[in-house]
Structure formats: C-alpha cells, structure tokens
Amino acid sequence: MSGPAPARSNWAALAGFAAAAATTQLLWLTFAPITTDAAKHYRVSEGAIGWLANVFPLCYVVLAIPAGLVLDRWLRGGVLLGALLTAAGGGLRLAGDSFGWALAGQVLVAIGQPLVLNAITGVAARYLADDDRAKGIALGTASTFAGMVVAFALGTALPLRGLLVVNALLAATAVAGLAVALRRPPTYGAAPSAGGVSAFRATWNDRYLRRLALLVFVPFGTFTALTTWAEALLDPAGVSSTQAGVLLLLNIVAGVGGSALLPVAAARRGRQLHVMAAAVMVTAAGCALLALAPGFALALVVFPVIGFVLLPCLPMVLELTERAAVATASTAAGLIWLSGQLGALVITGAIGTSVHHPLPAFLALAAVTLLALPALRAVHAVSARRSPPPGIRPPDATRPARPRPPAAPHGGSSR
Template sequence: MRSRWGAVAAYALVAASTQLLWLTFAPITTDAADHYGVSTGAIGWLANVFPLLYVVLAIPAGMALDRSFRAALIVGAVLTAAGGLVRLIGDQYTTVLVGQLLIAVAQPFVLNAITRVAGGYLAEEDRPKGIALGSAGTFAGMLAAFVTGSMMDLHTLLVVQAVVAVVSAAALAVTLRKPGPFAHASETSGLTAFRSTWRDPFVRRLCALVFVPFGAFISLTTWTEALLDPAGVSADQAGLILTANVLAGVVGSVVIPVWATKRRRELWAILVAVAVTAASCLALAVAPGFALAVLVFTVFGFLLLPALPIVLELSERRVGASEGAAASLIWLAGNLGGLVVSGVVGALVDHPAPAFVLMAVVVLAAIPMLRMLRSDVDALPAVTSGGEHV
C-alpha cells in the first residue's frame, strides 16, 4: 500500500485556513477597530477566544476524533468554512465575533487530527514527513495572515479568506471519502482513552515539555510590538519581525523534524532550539532593536517551531492507536502554556528587559524535562526506510 499524500495536502490546507482566519485582524487591529467602531481590546478578543476555547474543547474534540475520525475532522473543516462565510453576512462587529467563535470551535477538531491523518494515510516511513508538513501548514496559515492583512482592504480580505476556507474544506471532504489504507481502530475511546493515555508518564512529560516552549513562543509573538516599542521599533517593523519568525518556522518545520527522526536526534534538536531561544531573549533584554530582533526571531523561529511536530511524532510512535488523545493533550498543554506565560509577561509589558529575562528563564525550564525524556525516547522504536519499527 502506498501513501496517500493528497489527504495530507488537503489537511495542511485546512489547518492553514484555521490559522489564517484566527489571525485575520492581528496585523490590522487599529484599522479594524475604527471600521467596526469598537476598541482595540474588542478586536483582540476576536483572536483571544481561540486559545480559551481550545482549552475547553481539546479533550471533547479528541474524543470525537477517536470515535469517528473522518466525520469529526470534516465537521471541523466545515465549521471553519461556515465561520468564514458568517463573517460576510453583515459589516458588524457582532457578526464577525460569531464567525470567529465558530472557527474557534472548529480549530481543535482540525489541529488535533494531525497525527491521525498521518497514521491513517501514510506508510510508516512517511509519517514523520506528514506530521512535519501538517505542522508547517499551520505556521504557513499564520504567515499568510500577517502578509495578506496589510495587502487588502478589510472586505476583500474577508472574502478571500472565506473562499480559501470553503475550497480547503471541499478538498478535504473529497480526499477523506474513504478510510486511509493504514487506518487502525482504537482499542479504547472516549474518556477511557484519555485516562489510559494520561497514565503514560511519557505522554505527561511531553505535555510538560510543550507547555514551556509553546508558551514562550505565544508570549513572544503576542507582546513583540509592546516590548520592542521603547527601543524605537515601529508597528510595521514588528510585523516584519513576526513575518520573518513564522516564515523561518515554516521552513524549519519541513526540514528539522524529518532530519531529527531519521538520525534519532529529536531531543537534541529541541535542546538546541531551547538554548538559542533563551539566548535570543537575553540578547533582546540587553540590546533591543530592530536589526537584532529580525536576526534572533528568524533564528529561533527556524529552530523552535519544529519542536511541535517533533513532539507530536514522538507521541504517535509511543501510543499508536490513541494518537488522537495524545495529540489533544499536547495541544491542550501548549495552549495552556500560552495563556499562562503570556499572562505573566503581560504584567511586565512596561518593563521589557525583565520580561525578556523572564521568558529566557521559562524556556530554560525545558532542559530538565528533556533529560527526563531521554531514556523513554531512546526506548522508542526507530522508523526505518522500509516502514517498520525496529
């Protein structure tokens, strides 16, 4: 049986569309506030509802994916498209908020499915590539949001994004019309699957690990403009910094996870990413500025964002048929990390140097977790070119 890359490509497009629609207003917050006659804080909530609802819905979405994978994933894609269309019904803030809430509900059903798509439609040796490409799709959606937001007027932007969401949902429905040739039924489902998966110390350690770098990344991207403003970095320059960061992350997510899995260097790759990110934060604490920020955000974006597909691939190799539950727990931990770390750093937003130092300390907390994972990762079966675990 050969891998069916069409399903992975369609999934990556849907994953990208969820992120594209999530961050629609991030690069145009002030203009959108003026257009709808609301505060910038209200516009911020059009994005902030996503991590909040993810924390609430991560486990229910994972349960649905384990019980009826294709149906649950297609529901997520259709809800994403529906949310994009709802935003076009009226030129009002309330209508846009309803659309964002629909997309936020859909997001866990889409993102939690990444390992199930790879496991069901790709041969064993292709799964690390599939997980990496699916993850790269999410980051590509973020990048597209940053780029297109500054290129189009608001109405055109909403129309184009709705079209992308509808087309990607249709493509996914077509490619998932039949079960994957490598699909396997879970021995447990529902809360039982989550309990058994959570009892695995390895999964719990992966969740703790993701909490730290994911939280730091969300915090850095959330507060970039505010933390660098005292150093003379403008809003447009902050947008360029974030664009370089995510673009580098897309490239890194395609390249690094596959390389790390092939050479059994998964934890080493994450360790390098952690060290470089911490050093980047310390450098910005000492000498903040546009040129340095572009450099360090590009470097740590290339290294840090691939940590997520690496962790997801490790979980898939460990839990097998319960990969939906494991992926849900990992995404839940990452979003919790984002909420917690961003909240703490937000209290220091008027003091950039201490805020950057705090994020460096938070990132370095991942190092002892990596050490605890070493023996478990070494015990995992390797993925061979023939598609078997050894």
C-alpha cells in the first residue's frame, strides 16, 4: 500500500511574495527616472531627490540582520508587515505635495523593504518542494529586478502625482494578494528559529555563509556602480542621457531574463560557481572594452550582456545560502543582502571619485570585479571541507535531481 502523496509546492505563496518584492523596488526607484522634474516640482536640489533613493541602502545596512531574525521566527507575519509598511509608505507620499511627505514615505518603505526581500529564501524553503527551490529563488529575485523595469517605464509615462497614485495602488494590491497567498501555513522546512543573538551567532559562525556574503559584495557593488555612473561615464563619448536610459533599461531587462534562467540551469547541473566565475570574467572584460572604446554602439552590446550574466549571481548565492542555513534561512539571506548593499555603497562611492575620468574608472571597475574570483575559490574551499550534522543536507550538495555539487571555477572539483 502506497503512502500519502508528497505535498506540492505552493506557487501562489511565491507569486504573492514576488509581487510584494517587485513593489518595494518600484517605490524605491520612483524618482530615479524623473530626478530633474521631481526637483522642480518639490523645489529642492537634484541631490535632495537622490536621497529619496539613498535612504534605502542606508536603512538596509541597519535593518538587514534584525529583519532576518524576525522572519526566521515569524515568516508570514514578518513578510506581511514588510508589505504593509511598503503600502503605507506609498500612501504617505500622497498625504501632502511636498518633499517632506515624499521623504517620510520613502523612509517607511525603506524600513519595510528588508522584511520583504530577506524573506526570499524563507518563502522558498517553507512553501516549495526541495526540487523547486532553486527555481523559486530565481523567480523571486527576478521579480525584484522586474520591479525596477516597471519603475523606469512608469516614470517616463506618467506625471509625478499620477505616478505616486499608481504606485500606491500597486502596493496596496500587492499586500492584499500576499495576505491571501499566505493564508495556508508553510508546508516544508525546519521549525521556526527561536531568533535572537543565538540565531545570528549560528549564522555568523558559519564560515561557508561568511564566504558567500563576501562573494556577493563584489558583483552587487559592480552592478550598482555601473548603473549609477553609466550616464556620467559615457557622456564624454557622446552618449546622451536618453541613450543612457535605454542602456540601463536593457541592462535590467536582460538581468530579469538571466535571473529567471541561469540559476535554475546552474543548480540543475551543480555548476553555480563555474557560472559565477564566467559572469565575473565577462563583466570585467565588458568594463575593459568600455574603457578602451566607449560609445553607444559598444555599450548597446555590453550593458545587456553584463545584466544577463551578472544579476543572476545574486539568486545563485541566495540559493546556496538556503541550502546551508536550515532554520535561519532569512537571517542568512539578510547577511547576504547586507553584504551586497555594503558593496554597492563602497564600490559606487569609490568609482564616483573618478567619474569624470572614464578610462581609469572603467578599468578600476574591471579590476574590482575580478576580485570576486578569489572569493569564489574561497567558497569552494570551505564547501569542500564542510561536514554537516547528520540529517542536514550540506550546502554544496545537490537535490536528488541534481547529482553533482557546485564545481569550483577554473577546473577545480568538489569532494
């Protein structure tokens, strides 16, 4: 007599999360494509408008770990709270037609963002079957980049006030959909973590997770620096602001596609480290080409290619993190996001010091990107020696359908 049928993945929960995650990015970048118009509307400087986006990485650095601890203890409540704060922030921006109200709304959204984005590994681990988790994390991460695309598209199509109204409606719809999607309790995964200092200590003391966090510092920082300074770096080559906008849009659209496809294929074959090594080298080569021969025609090829290969590094790292952190998946994801945000702040700031000198800036970006290769080898070295407790799948072990572990870049092999 056969046993009960295995539980199926709850894709509705993943879809609800994806909508909420996309909304956080939509509200984050609301003012990015209309910086000049927004500055005139609110009668402030363009630098002040920039702070409407800059509050997000600053809040993330402070709140990433606390948000992860909350999510490991109360996954459904935590992610719903994050979505509610996002929707409330979107509504608060409509309370008054001034910069102060816009900033207050952005701060509220920035506080909610870590509670949503850190939940990506937890939602996958608790609602999706083992073989579906790589796909779920890839799609969940791709949704965040899709939110960026929508932000740019709506920003160029709507007047400011109408844009804020549409954003608020989308955020409210997303939180309602998430609440419906999470009505069913989680089906899979370990018991909720007790949270607190012990959960953070267990995450931080894991050398493998620390190496993964170090790894994501570089590609996340490179991507952010490239998108932040693209217009300024390409301006001396005659690339207009409109053309730069097209390049950035193509870059993110390609990243959405790459994030949905490459991590799943890499996980199926256990080749995550090889794929990330290739992405690092392609990105470095692209930056070097832009240093030597900047121009719109070359950038039209380089930017989409970089987006397609570099952005998928994040979901691949998150998927390996979910494998390694059983009861503290969201805290571990918070560590990964924290490192990525720090990389964005540090690398973007460093490249910004030479933004008026494109040749050394692009070459420096290529050199910094190559620093991810030693980090990749460090990840492999730790994973090869990793000995998990009985009954816990190792971080570099594959699902039953993926019989090989992640291979080391440059021909290395895992034991």
